Amino acid sequence: RKEVEQDPGPFNVPEGATVAFNCTYSNSASQSFFWYRQDCRKEPKLLMSVYSSGNEDGRFTAQLNRASQYISLLIRDSKLSDSATYLCVVNKWGETGANNLFFGTGTRLTVIP
Amino acid sequence: NAGVTQTPKFRILKIGQSMTLQCAQDMNHNYMYWYRQDPGMGLKLIYYSVGAGITDKGEVPNGYNVSRSTTEDFPLRLELAAPSQTSVYFCASRLQGSSEKLFFGSGTQLSVL
Numbered sequence: 001r002k003e004v005e006q007d008p009g010p011f012n013v014p015e016g017a018t019v020a021f022n023c024t025y026s027n028s029a030s031q032s033f034f035w036y037r038q039d040c041r042k043e044p045k046l047l048m049s050v051y052s053s054g055n056e057d058g059r060f061t062a063q064l065n066r067a068s069q070y071i072s073l074l075i076r077d078s079k080l081s082d083s084a085t086y087l088c089v090v091n092k093w094g095e096t097g098a099n100n101l102f103f104g105t106g107t108r109l110t111v112i113p
Numbered sequence: 114n115a116g117v118t119q120t121p122k123f124r125i126l127k128i129g130q131s132m133t134l135q136c137a138q139d140m141n142h143n144y145m146y147w148y149r150q151d152p153g154m155g156l157k158l159i160y161y162s163v164g165a166g167i168t169d170k171g172e173v174p175n176g177y178n179v180s181r182s183t184t185e186d187f188p189l190r191l192e193l194a195a196p197s198q199t200s201v202y203f204c205a206s207r208l209q210g211s212s213e214k215l216f217f218g219s220g221t222q223l224s225v226l
Contacts, residue, residue, distance in 0.1 A: 008153070034214075036215075042219070043203055043218065044156070044215075045217070087155060087156070099209075100161055102172075103156040103157075105154050
């Protein structure tokens with residue numbers, strides 16, 4: 001089973017729409033969760049961390065359900081500039097004690113004028 | 114600070130050739146990583162290092178080698194290039210104990226023909 005699984009999409013939504021992405025992770029011991037954004041042919045960049053109580057950053061809301069090992073990202077009032085691939089990222093402790101981050105395959109979003 | 118610097122940006126190799134992808138960071142980060150990203154896929158961890166002199170395998174280490182002789186540099190070596198190694202390679206770093214935000218280099222597009 002993959003460490004992190006996401007719906008690959010693509011999601012094509014009109015400007016102003018609300019869109020939600022989901023992600024599941026396999027390791028119940030994971031403690032850190034993130035959403036990264038990746039533009040075409042660019043490196044990933046941190047969008048936001050995901051906290052147990054849920055958190056919001058402007059038009060973006062992230063939620064975590066530890067019992068179901070499920071993470072979500074909600075984007076309200078979509079802008080053209082939101083078009084990108086959104087990567088779900090989860091930590092896992094390695095055999096040597098190192099804390100590494102594992103990436104989902106990403107969900108592609110295109111916002112249409 | 115330059116952040117994470119990767120070279121080269123593009124490279125074409127013939128099957129069986131070898132090369133080294135360079136990665137350097139000037140943020141005094143102790144953790145460094147090499148990821149590869151195949152088209153339409155997420156990032157897969159190749160190797161990582163938690164500090165100078167310490168390296169360990171990630172999910173997909175076969176066909177690669179790394180070294181970490183200094184805190185700043187983390188080169189990735191391909192000894193016998195194969196078409197399956199055609200991918201985009203990202204180097205990343207972070208500071209243990211702070212937020213787990215990864216700082217990425219701009220990537221190396223490698224084609225093995």
